[in-house]
Amino acid sequence: MEASNLQAARTGTRTGAMRGLGPGRILLDGVLLLLSFLMLTPFLWIFSTSLRLPKDSFTLPPAIFPTAWHIGNYAEVFAKVPFFDFISNSLKICLIIVLGHIFISSMAAFAFSRITFPGRNALFLIFLSGLMIPGQVTIIPQFILMSKLGLVDTHLALILPGLINPFGIFMIRQTMMSISSAYDEAAYMDGASRIWVFLKVILPMSYPAVAVTSVISFIGHWNDFFRPLIFLNSFEKMTLPIGMTALTGAFGTGNLSAILAGVTLSLIVPLLFYIFGQKYLLDGITAGGLKM
Template sequence: MTIMSERTAVPSPEHRTPHRRRRFVIGRPNTWVNLTVLVVAAVLTLGPVMWTLSTSLRTPSESFDLPPQFLPINPDFTSYQSVFEQTNMVRLILNSALVTGLIAVGQMITAALAGYAFARFNFRGRGAMFAIVLATMMVPVQVTIVPVFVLIRGMGLSDTLLALILPAIPTAFGTFLMRQYFLGLPNDFAEAASIDGASQWRIFRSIYAPLAVPGMAIVGILAFNYHWNEFFRPLIFMISRENFTLPLGLVTLQGKMGTGSISVVLAGVILSMIPALIVFIFGQRSLREGLTAGASK
């Protein structure tokens, strides 16, 4: 009993305190370094956004004050009213929402189907075909814009929203992402369903597609974020103002020869950020779960 009591005796606080204190002191510099890095990263990321918001709340004359003031003394919201007076803001938002929404849904569907085929089907030339798909990620959009424009014009879709939607639905990155996601799912479900007589389409639709929803959410959110802010393709394909998307319509706020008010332009930029911010707020959980689900599986 004496030996057991000596072995199970709890060390006194005098013996534990120096160890805890030493561990805290050693870890403290690392904590301050990490905190400093995070603060600097937050300032660099949010600084331009806060400056844009601050400038949009000033009058045009106050926008060029020297030295500049980060916070407006008397916030002025007339710039936001001028945005709606100078542009058809509602039409621009609807065009962007339609184009971006259809592209996001289309990429989710096509990426899931292509990723499932590359992950589950064994066919001749699968490796070479997948390598070609990945190689397209290295080609910038500026290289293919002329052939795509010729095809769009030949199909009679020039100056239409379909000219922006159809070429953007196939996605090499989404195919790669969904292929990796399906490879992480177990094969037992497909084998059990095949024994029960289920077809490959039924297996995909009823079993693997529901399991791949987090990965599809990643594809959709990334597609929405990219194409909501896209400027280059609408600049090439769109001619009529009624078909302008939001980034292209905001350029008209600059006026001829850049004589427009900088406060009005930045007010339009802030308004264009709101839908993307809402999508990210409601989709960040799906994005986080989708990014971590692949690693856990």
């Protein structure tokens, strides 16, 4: 009897699955698969070319797999420029910025969403107006300020301005606003302090927005080229985007394989950061969609 029930359940599951695979679903899956392949093609070409001999870099038509594998391009990258220093500089700067940015933004978001004080909404609008100001507009005042503080050609000149971002405050505040005030009231009735409510109740419930903000902040500062170019002078303090220009200058246009080997290495850290944060990133996007 149990065997027949199990067989019937399996048959029903297969039937339901086949019923869901209609012509429209098959067409949609095919289109998505094609788009995924088109988006992955440049990355596949970069990785494939990084393993070719320099003379095979410009072969037409381009082949997916190299005819002769040459991993020496990666060794040449580290031999020509201090590539590991560039990666460690960028990683240190980005991690400090992300941690500080999340700490400051979450506290500001908690104040703007859970604490009532005079002028709260007006002050929040002032913070939010910072989203309308391009970063290039403030670069000269920032440089003058950092110069007077003696922070030019230091990583602090990149870290300090990155700690505060109106987008992070806005993103986390909107999530905290959607959390019922009953949680706060219950915690306060149990004698909890405001900082305890923030750390133990509201912040854990806002982790999707925190995750999204972390990923966006990390990727944005990892790819930042403009500010390091302005604030940094010492070659050993340069970040990875500036280091990539040095790599291009070291090899010229004759060794595209080695240049793309450096590009491949530069993609590893943000790719790992995204892979490990993908679950929380998708949760944040899904939660935001449900609240809308």
